Amino acid sequence: MALTDGARRKNGWPVDSITQAALGAAMGELLLGRKLGNRALAWGALFGTIPDLDVMLSPFLDTARKLDVHRGLSHSLLFMIAASFGLAGLLQKRWKRDKVSKARAGWFVFLALSTHVLIDCFTVYGTMVFSPFSNYRVGFNNLFIIDLFYTLPLLVTLVWGGFLTKKDPKRLKLCVRGLLISTGYVGLSLGAKFWVSSAFDADLARRKVKFERRMEAPTPFNILLWRSVVDRGDELWIGYRSVFESSSTPVKWVVIPRQREAFATVADTREAKTVDGFSDGWWIARKTATGVWLADMRFGETRSWEKKETVDLRPVFSWLLSYKDEGDRLRTLPRETRNTGEILKRMGGRIFGNREKWEGYPRLTGNPASLPEQLNWED
Template identity: 35%
Template sequence: MDSLTQIVLGGALAAAVAPPQHRRAALLAGVALGTLPDLDWLVLLPLGLDPVDNMTWHRGPSHSLFVLIALAALMWAAFKRLGGRVAESPVRWFWAIQLALVTHPLLDALTVYGTQLWWPLPVSPTMWSTLFIIDLAYTLPLLVACVLAWRRRDGRGSQRALVLGLALSSLYVGWSFVAKAQVDRAADQALAAMGLQDAPRFSVPTPFNTLLWQVVAMTPDGYLTGQYSLVADAGPVRLDPRPSDVQAMASVRDFPAVARLRWFNHGFMSAREVDGQLVLSDLRMGLEPDFTFRFVVAERDGDSWRAVAPTQAPWPTDTIRRLPEVWHRIGSPEPTP
């Protein structure tokens, strides 16, 4: 999720758990802890990694539950040893620190990017894909709660605001799972009718909402995409075929950068040749055909492909211009072909 959301979640949790007389200090501590895992870029940047490694190592060790649980315990022990507020109320501060840190990767896992919750275990990143990376319906209750908690300091109204903000944001997360389940059922119906019931697929909310979803399914000769509005659509999702150079993809699948991407994005990517270069697009982020992450990974070498140092194509700008059509589509049913 975006930095503001992580900050207010960490702040709200720490302030709600810590003793009332420590609320402002806990709020500040939670803000710092809530953003700490995303500072992994300070480590990655000096390493001079290529774009594929940069993408796939972000939300890596710094987002591991094993690492963060241990780090939180060490921080708690260190501050307790120093005395002060943590020593005054060690149990409450233990949980305040743990929750502010550990909920960061759990919240990130709700997006489609991929979060390595179980690093160093060799499993693909977790992507529950129930929330878009920025969603004000989740963030605003927490932001308001943090502001009220800061202004009212140790009053009862402060605690009520924090509990209410956390409850509303948690209910929204629960709704996002319900919404995703509805979309997945509609996608399953469509794929079963096409004889593709076993096709790898995923659904993800479109920008800033949980009412309009994008569905992608992989096929032997490419992939399918469709949109489904929980407001306007009924029945199966309409899925349209999209081309992908599956032969080229098969030829380069063992190139290190391609293997790393395939592990990271669960194989949800397409390939196309552009001016003698092979461009792979991560199908999980962006709106068809303007996908956010596109990488050049190989060059044509006669009838085969030669691996090159990965480079990232510029981010598409059309996605921003297409936002009005996204909002319009929420209330408009999918036109029949």
């Protein structure tokens, strides 16, 4: 299960913006705190959220264009540099009485924007850092889009420091401590990813499974349970592993046919090319009466256990692509959130080794034109 950055637009978009604002506020405190006091926190929070203002273009774009634009130019190195040089002089004039130099103002803008982009690069969605020269999406896949263990240390230390005077040296010390704790958590996530990735690789090697590529990402709100997706050409394998499991513990792999023949019927359309590029090819496809159902399997799946000994897997991020060449042919399907509490409860159990309540006979759901599709597995 993964309520990802793709899902946030409907299910609480501002939540991850709190993280971006906190990072920006921390940059404001580091560079401007002793001169501006709490105004530095406010300005930092503002600049820390600016890259995500690309969502304001959404009402004027079709679904495919939205996928192209979000985390695009506004998250690029070019934008960060241009904004830093372009705004440095204006901010220096605004803060003239506070004796903020042009160089310091420019570095503030750059760091507030770049830390936003950096934290986005840690997630699955991918960020076009090199736009407009390249559409390549940078994604390290080591953090979930919302992780309180990362955000809370920043928030607590910034709020605490906000009650102190701008000349109090404790303000800066608190900010640095918050950043060190959060940065340490990022380091732990990278270490956890390296360990589980090696364990997944060992499991596939024992089975003598050949594959083209593989990716791992953490499950929601933690870095203890990880999900792997294996590309075997005509099928994807999906499995989970906890950091508390031995590397010799076998993985239960769910096998999902990709059905390339279904994708081929729309492969030449702009929308299908966009989905293929956005998902980095991690899609599955199914024909419907009016078009093709597409799902990006990087983002995980919600789970339900309504039928005994069976687990229904519903991709979080999916679309319907219509054959009709009119209007917005690509329609984003709504996410399933009605049993989120049950999923999180079972996910907590899975972290500590309770595999039975997490797994079952797998079925693929979410395709509105089809009954649940029985899937195979390897254990």
